[in-house]
Amino acid sequence: MRSVLNKQFHTHISYSSCKCISTLAAIEAPSIYSVENDETSPTFSSTSNFVIDYRRSRNYTIKSTKILHAHLLKTSKLQTDIFVANNLLDRYCKWGSMEEAVKLFDKMPEPTVTSWNTLISGFNYKKLFESSCLWFSKMWISGFEPDEISYRNVLAACVAMQSISFGKQVYSVTMKNGLNSNGYVRTGMIDLFAKCCAFWDALRVFYDVSSCENVVCWNGIISAAVRNEENWIALDLFVQMGKQFLMPNSFTFSSVLTACAALKELEIGKEVQGWIIKCGAVDVFVGTALIDFYVKSGDMDEAVNVFSWMPTRNVVSWTAIISGFVQKDDYINALKFFKEMRYMNLEVNNYTATAVISACAKLNMIEEATQIHSWIIKSGFCMDSVIQVALVNMYSKIGVIGMAEIVFKEMESIRSSADTLAVLISSFAQKQSSQYVIELLRRMLKEGVRPDRFCTSSVFSVLECLKLGRQMHCYTLKTGLIFDLSVETSLFTMYSKCGSLEESLKVFQSMPVHDNISWASMIAGFTEHGYAERAVQMFKDMQSEDKPDQMTLSATLSACSSLSCLRKGKEIHGYAIRAGLGNEAVICSTLITVYSKCKALQLARKGLCTSKQIRHWESTACTCHKSGLRFRSFCWKFTCYDVF
Known part of the structure; x- marks a missing residue:
């Protein structure tokens, strides 16, 4: 703006x-x-x-x-x-x-006033914003009457410092002098309020003047509404602008399309596109906004159509269409457009490179991933920390941990941010590379970077050393991360995995709030350590606090399977049916295991037929065979029965 x-x-x-x-x-x-x-x-x-x-x-x-x-x-x-x-x-x-x-x-x-304005503008140019405000105050005390340029310069300094109090004082002076109706002054004040998260004050400034014919001022308030996620207000302002017969420009359309994308309003966005075509405002800026709108709305066909009729395309528009295909998991078209972009000798920035790297993060794309990595090195992007993190992510997802480790070692000379290191820790945690996770954690703490809740949860997920786990537990208590639900859940899961069920239960009982994930994790922990009866009892305790979902029901059924208790298995099955979860594939698969272990083969067969995903029959064949049922006869006698 x-x-x-x-x-x-x-x-x-x-x-x-x-x-x-x-x-x-x-x-x-x-x-x-x-x-x-x-x-x-x-x-x-x-x-x-x-x-x-x-x-x-x-x-x-x-x-x-x-x-x-x-x-x-x-x-x-x-x-x-x-x-x-x-x-x-x-x-x-x-x-x-x-x-x-x-x-x-x-x-x-x-x-003169021009002399003062020149000096204040110079301080802004050097980013000495406090000096700008100081010299504006000197100008006012010296008896000079500031003009619109003076106010615009000092408001720009207030925006940079996010000094909303001094900005209000300046605006009160403009109201006293009658310059508050000036479009540039009002836009500066709207911009200040919007960037200081005071949107309603910005809206009040906009409506201080009954009728505004300055398109720049309209752009300022619409952009402020979008920035503060007041997207419906942005659309309403756009309608009001049209009723006053004001001609929107490229910046207006871009902000409105961003609001439509956030609201998933595909039809409104198409109407805005029709207005764009009618006004002849089709430039690279608006075209890129349209592509981004259709990408976020999930309509890649329209995004490609807009891209094809754009008269001019820049690196941002190319990156937008490539990123759209990556989000839709269409890596073939993503690489196709990237190849075409390279063929046209267009500029490629690190955002484009990151999108292409994400497109190659597939298990069957090792060759493409290697080629992209070679191109990254050749193009000189290899020293960018964001690119390096994306490469580590890519190699982790395709299972080439060796290359991920090589890229990681090349990054050691770069002081990374908390987000960068957190992504690396998450990537190595997914592949259970505990050694590199612990090494990264030590590096974060050494550099004074505080791990966030996602990073801490990832560390707990791979820890297998009880001593180190207790140290991390102390760290979460010291930093206050222990009060996050995801951290607490990963903490007692870590204790359970390390064999310390008592400490796991203490952490669980100290949690002020439990969700279904924490209940399911605790039930599964009791079952794995041979306390299946305690797991079933915990399921009963859960019903007084939360409504069980398919995850907790599946964990409880696994406990019933360990107990070989047909009666309790039937009770849980009946509860699942009453809750409308009886046909879920996860529950049906666990039910078959329960009934098979309890020698209730007819119920096991009925449970399999109840499932809507017949593909699970192959994974169940081994269990039924061990229970004495011949696999071949089991397959062709499929008939759907009521469970009871």
Whole structure:
């Protein structure tokens, strides 16, 4: 949004300044230091043109600016010509030499509002935002009346610092001076409130003026609504904008399409697309927004159609369509479009490379993954930490842990962020590579990076050493991560896996809230350690707190199978039917195991027929054969019966 404002803002400035700029051709830099042989000094007009030509030449440096400064001091025109002084001040600010700029400003006998604006803008350019606010306050105290440029500059500094209190003070001054209706001032204030998570204040600022005809201001409030996830309000504002017969531009359409994508409103998005075509606003910016909208809406055919009729495509639009195919798990088309992009010699950035790496993270794509890795090295992306994490993920998912380890070792010279290391830990945890998980954890702690809840849960999932697990338990208590439900669940699962069922039960009982995952994990833990009766009792206790799902029912049925208790198995089966879960494939498969172990072969066969996924019959054949039922007769006598 800021780029839109800056673009139009600078256009406004250049237009007003062009009225007094000479059309003389730019002279070479060396000539501006030459002194005429005659002793006559330049006139007022020639001095102004002299400075203008210097600015146009674009051959200036900080050294040459100081030489020009000395020349102007010698001619005594710096104190009498405010136009020349402001131009010289602007040169110092553009070079970032704010000390010299302040010195020049202090020696100006009568600085104007333009002088103040130039200095404040220079501080913004150097990202010295506190100084910008300080000098704006000095300007106000000195009795100068700020104009719209002054307010826009100081509000931009407030946005950068997220100083909402000072921004409100500035806006109150604009209301007092009657400049709050100015589109640039209001847009700056809307931008400040939106980025400080005060959207309703931004909306109030927008409605301070009964009728707004500034498209930039409409873009600001619509973009603010989308940024704060008030997408329906963004669409409502877009409708109001149309009722006032204002012509939306590319930035308006982009924000509205983002709102439609977040709301999954495919039909509204298509109507917006029709309006785009009618207005002739089809450019690369809007086209990319349309592709992103259709990708997030799950309609890749329309995304491809939009991509095909785009007159111009850039790396962002290519990356959007490739990422869309990756999200749809269509790696063939993702690689096809990437190949076409490479064939056209288009720029490829790290986002494109990351998307292509994700497309190759399939078990049967080892050759493609190797080729992409080679291309990454050749293209120079191999030193990017995000690319390296994606490569580790890719090799982990396709099962080539050796290459994942090689890439990981190459990353050791890079100080990674918490997110980067967390992704690496998750990748190695999926393949049960406990050695590298522990090594990464030590690296995180050594670098002062705090593991988050996802990272901690991944570490607990691979720990098999009770001593190390207890140390991690102490760490979670110290950092407060123990209060996260997923961390607590992974913690007592770790204790159960390490054989310390008592500590596992203590952690479970200390949890203020239990979910189905924690109940199922605890029931499974009791069953695995030979306490099947306790597991069934825990299932009964669960019913007073939560409603069991198929996962907890399956874990309880496994306990019944360990007990070889037909009666309890039938009770759980009946509960599953009443809960509407009797036909779930996971439960049916566990029921067959229970009935087979209890020698209830007819019930086992009926349980298999009840399942809607017949493909499970192969995995059940071995169990039935061990129970004395011949497999062949079991297969062709399939008949659907009631369970009881």
